[in-house]
Amino acid sequence: MLRDITIGQYYPTESVIHRLDPRTKLFGTVVFLVSLFVSRQLSAYILATLFLFGVIRLSNVPFKFITKGLKGVIFLLILSVSFNLFLTPGREIFRLGFLKMTWEGLQISAFMALRLIYLVLGSSVMTLTTTPTQLTDGLERGLGILKKFGVPVHEIAMMMSIALRFIPILIEETDKIMKAQMARGADFESGGLVQKAKAMIPLLVPLFISAFRRASDLAMAMEARCYHGGEGRTKMKPLVYAARDRIAYLVLWLYLAAMIGSRFLPL
Amino acid sequence: MNIIEAAHLIFEYVSRDENDNVTGVSTALNDFSIDIEKGSFVCILGHNGSGKSTLAKLFNGLQLPKEGTVLVSGMNTADEDSLLSVRKTAGMVFQNPDNQIISNVVEEDVGFGPENLGVASDDIWKRVEDALAAVNMQAYRLKSPNRLSGGQKQRVAIAGIMAMKPQVIILDEPTAMLDPSGRKDVLRTIHELNKKEGITIVLITHYMEEAADADRIVVMSGGRLVMDGTPEEVFSRVEELKELELAVPQVTELAWLLRKRGLDLPEGILSRQELVDSLRKYIHA
Numbered sequence A: 001m002l003r004d005i006t007i008g009q010y011y012p013t014e015s016v017i018h019r020l021d022p023r024t025k026l027f028g029t030v031v032f033l034v035s036l037f038v039s040r041q042l043s044a045y046i047l048a049t050l051f052l053f054g055v056i057r058l059s060n061v062p063f064k065f066i067t068k069g070l071k072g073v074i075f076l077l078i079l080s081v082s083f084n085l086f087l088t089p090g091r092e093i094f095r096l097g098f099l100k101m102t103w104e105g106l107q108i109s110a111f112m113a114l115r116l117i118y119l120v121l122g123s124s125v126m127t128l129t130t131t132p133t134q135l136t137d138g139l140e141r142g143l144g145i146l147k148k149f150g151v152p153v154h155e156i157a158m159m160m161s162i163a164l165r166f167i168p169i170l171i172e173e174t175d176k177i178m179k180a181q182m183a184r185g186a187d188f189e190s191g192g193l194v195q196k197a198k199a200m201i202p203l204l205v206p207l208f209i210s211a212f213r214r215a216s217d218l219a220m221a222m223e224a225r226c227y228h229g230g231e232g233r234t235k236m237k238p239l240v241y242a243a244r245d246r247i248a249y250l251v252l253w254l255y256l257a258a259m260i261g262s263r264f265l266p267l
Numbered sequence B: 001m002n003i004i005e006a007a008h009l010i011f012e013y014v015s016r017d018e019n020d021n022v023t024g025v026s027t028a029l030n031d032f033s034i035d036i037e038k039g040s041f042v043c044i045l046g047h048n049g050s051g052k053s054t055l056a057k058l059f060n061g062l063q064l065p066k067e068g069t070v071l072v073s074g075m076n077t078a079d080e081d082s083l084l085s086v087r088k089t090a091g092m093v094f095q096n097p098d099n100q101i102i103s104n105v106v107e108e109d110v111g112f113g114p115e116n117l118g119v120a121s122d123d124i125w126k127r128v129e130d131a132l133a134a135v136n137m138q139a140y141r142l143k144s145p146n147r148l149s150g151g152q153k154q155r156v157a158i159a160g161i162m163a164m165k166p167q168v169i170i171l172d173e174p175t176a177m178l179d180p181s182g183r184k185d186v187l188r189t190i191h192e193l194n195k196k197e198g199i200t201i202v203l204i205t206h207y208m209e210e211a212a213d214a215d216r217i218v219v220m221s222g223g224r225l226v227m228d229g230t231p232e233e234v235f236s237r238v239e240e241l242k243e244l245e246l247a248v249p250q251v252t253e254l255a256w257l258l259r260k261r262g263l264d265l266p267e268g269i270l271s272r273q274e275l276v277d278s279l280r281k282y283i284h285a
Helices: A022-038 A042-058 A063-087 A103-129 A130-141 A144-149 A155-181 A193-199 A199-222 A243-264 B054-057 B080-089 B106-110 B112-117 B121-134 B149-162 B180-196 B231-235 B238-243 B248-260 B270-284
Strands: A094-097 A097-101 B002-016 B022-037 B041-046 B069-070 B090-093 B167-174 B202-203 B216-219 B226-229
Touching: A022 A042, A022 A103, A022 A130, A022 A243, A042 A103, A042 A144, A042 A243, A063 A097, A063 A103, A063 B041, A094 B180, A103 B270, A130 A155, A144 A155, A144 B002, A193 A199, A193 B121, A199 B090, B002 B202, B022 B054, B022 B069, B022 B226, B041 B054, B041 B270, B054 B069, B054 B080, B054 B090, B054 B167, B054 B202, B080 B090, B106 B112, B106 B121, B106 B149, B112 B121, B112 B149, B121 B149, B121 B180, B149 B167, B167 B180, B180 B202, B216 B231, B226 B231, B226 B238, B231 B238, B238 B248, B248 B270
Parallel strands: B041 B202, B041 B216, B090 B167, B167 B202
Antiparallel strands: A094 A097, B002 B022, B002 B069, B216 B226
16 A cells, blocks of 8 residues: 555656656746736636646546645635635625625635635646656756756756655655554554654654665665766656647747736736 | 686774774774686675675775775776776675665666666667566566565666676675565576676675575685685585584585484585485485
8 A cells, every 4th residue: 555655646647748748847837837927817817727727638637636736725725815805905895893805805815716726736737747757857957057056956856766766665664663663562643742743753763764774775776886976877768859849838938928918908 | 717806805894982083993804815707606605794795895896995906807996987897897786675776667777877877878778678688577667666576676676787787796695685485586587697698696695595506605704715615515514614603505404414423425415306316325325
């Protein structure tokens, strides 16, 4: 069961979006996120909605998978909506003690909620259609410019991919240690928050020790396999843009231009 | 021709307290010399702390000796410039299969070594294919290593080394964490690589059974070489091995006990078949 956990929640299926170069998808996500903030017109929201749902359609990922990401932000969503709803000055709808709901508040909070939801959906589409390996590869190549400013892009990408490889192993190990401690009478279930946190110490200490040991083993194994940083390294699966990527870039630029253009529309 | 020549190696582990004062020195290798012939299958046996793992790390430059030299295919491991060639020539497989696989996909992991060597993409694919075929793991090339058994993971690790086209593979207790079937799998694989591909194998282990099929056995104790010879020669010295707290293979021990009781059996019996044959001969004689 624990072996099946994949971080980044990739949804394996066949689609145009899946086949796009990870760099295109990363760029597309950034464009989409930015586009949500360039205009407040109703037309812009309609365009963003059409764009987002068009991409979701193309990705062949069931809609309910994509909305799973919303669970994490529901609290934030309610909080920001209610603040905007009641604390925006303007024409009053009704009053509840010192709180008053206004038309302006209603409008702002509706758009705000939409923005937040689209932010999450937009980035979910990317993580659902890109494997973690592709993602780190895309980041490494896409952020290659940062290398000129002294950012260790290759090293960061390598760290990310190794972390992804070891997450299931460490989860399995946690499970093992937990069972071993429970067999000797440790109690992870009962007690308040503080007590539960304290109960974690005998779990975390051995876990950390083993993680460090693994890290040192792995470093040696990598060295034995001639790893010497990103310099002079080739790629087994180099990233190459295809025709569909060029089309995607064109669509993205058009979309962004239209979103900016919507600022000058009456609605 | 020798692929590895190690002469007068001395290696010490120095433990220090927090002020960097030396609190103790343990000698892992003490004037140790060995030559390993190209194409041979050499097994290095020794008890825990005999210095055998240290020796493995010296063979491909992961550690450097305090004194003495290690030459791999004529290249000195202490020479900074030839370090990559040394590691490419002498590949190393470690004990824990999980801690030496770096990718989430089998084929990508096998490609890791060639990527580091700067091999062109097309050539990497070919090498990966050949390496996976050599360890008979082609069917798993797109699988996640997390879904493989220990023996399979260890074969992937061996493929990862094979993809670098090494001349010698050093295996540091590769079967210690495996179940019996995984152990058999790995041993069969390395014997095949030795016979079919002509790869020199240096197998470090403390399982006597694994040593029985080697061309040569080297026994280490306290950082020194104490025995060196064919399996027959080494395993006929049962008493000495017992003194070193090394157990001989069960069959060999049984034959030895029978001999002690006066049965006229030849020395250095290594397999069940040999014992059965010589017992049959003894009874009929």
